[in-house]
Amino acid sequence: MAVSSLFRLLFFVFIITFVDGKCRDDQKTLLLELKSELVFDSSISKRLVKWNETDDCCKWRGVGCDDSGRVISLELQGEGISGRIGESSSLFRLTYLSKLDLSGNFATSEIPNQFHRLPNLASLGLSSSGFVGPIPSTLANLTQLVELHLSNNFLTGSIPSFHNCKNLESIYFSDNKLKGSLSHLHxxxxKNLSVLDLSQNALNGTIPHHLFTLPSISYLFLSYS
Incomplete structure (x- = not known):
């Protein structure tokens, strides 16, 4: 191979290696917009407070990217976030997200109705965040969902049916104020559901027999529900 050809090949490999995993501009813009939207306590925050224009956003604490520089994970638990997430938030344009953890934040607000705009979401953590009101039925449109954590809030109303979320393995709804009864459709x-925690709620009616026949169920918590 000629020296010039070898040089071009090595240069190409270097560029590919360097670019791989580097935060995309559109993703960085969305994250900075999200930071500006959120009200958070900078004395508590260990992640959001350090997001800036200069650094590669894939290296920001709490942010995970794939090899193409697309944001696939946000872990912002316990960041001192208060207020609410708006229905038009930049969060819902981070469409490559597969993991989102916002637990331990916020103050009495409803769960936004727009999580269905994150079609790749596999893990959603909203526990211990003071959420009030109903569980949005649109969560049941997240067909890639594997884990759903809504425990220790002030959620009311009935539990929507999740029978379309075929990949679900864990559902945690304990310590809320959920009411109503469960049907065989819920x-x-x-087939992959192994953990279902509905304890510490205000459910009524009979327990559907099919809950005991789910093939992968290992932990079923219904106490004080």
């Missing part, structure tokens, strides 16, 4: 067909 968790029907969830």
């Amino acid at each position: 968790f029907q067909g969830l």
